[in-house]
Amino acid sequence: LIQLMTDRPKVGGPPGSTEQHLFAQCHIQLDVSIDSSKRTKPMEFWVEKVTDSSRYFVIRISDAQTGREAFIGIGFRERTDATNFKMSLQEYENSLRNEQKAHASHLAYEKEHQHLDTTGYQTNDTSEA
Numbered sequence: 270l271i272q273l274m275t276d277r278p279k280v281g282g283p284p285g286s287t288e289q290h291l292f293a294q295c296h297i298q299l300d301v302s303i304d305s306s307k308r309t310k311p312m313e314f315w316v317e318k319v320t321d322s323s324r325y326f327v328i329r330i331s332d333a334q335t336g337r338e339a340f341i342g343i344g345f346r347e348r349t350d351a352t353n354f355k356m357s358l359q360e361y362e363n364s365l366r367n368e369q370k371a372h373a374s375h376l377a378y379e380k381e382h383q384h385l386d387t388t389g390y391q392t393n394d395t396s397e398a
Contacts, residue, residue: 275292
């Protein structure tokens with residue numbers, strides 16, 4: 270979730286005072302399935318780097334009620350801030366991918382070891398009726 274905030278005049282506050290206000294948000298929905306044929310939209314669908322600058326990005330926002338989409342451009346004054354933003358998106362995507370791999374490993378382990386009892390010995394299912 271990327272939230273874009275803006276300042277607005279504070280209601281009931283002294284003249285010139287402002288408060289943070291949610292302007293727009295982008296719900297990033299990534300599917301980092303191991304099977305690439307099942308993947309949905311990549312990060313570049315939600316946040317796209319501008320071609321001729323390393324400090325500007327385009328973010329896809331959508332209205333949850335109507336489903337309408339729009340693009341908002343954002344820019345960073347400092348290149349380090351833009352790099353940090355880009356790296357945080359990559360870290361988020363990598364953490365989702367790692368969670369997916371860990372979950373798949375866990376399921377494979379449980380499937381492989383479901384025939385073992387709690388002591389670690391294989392159980393023989395030769396119960397007679």
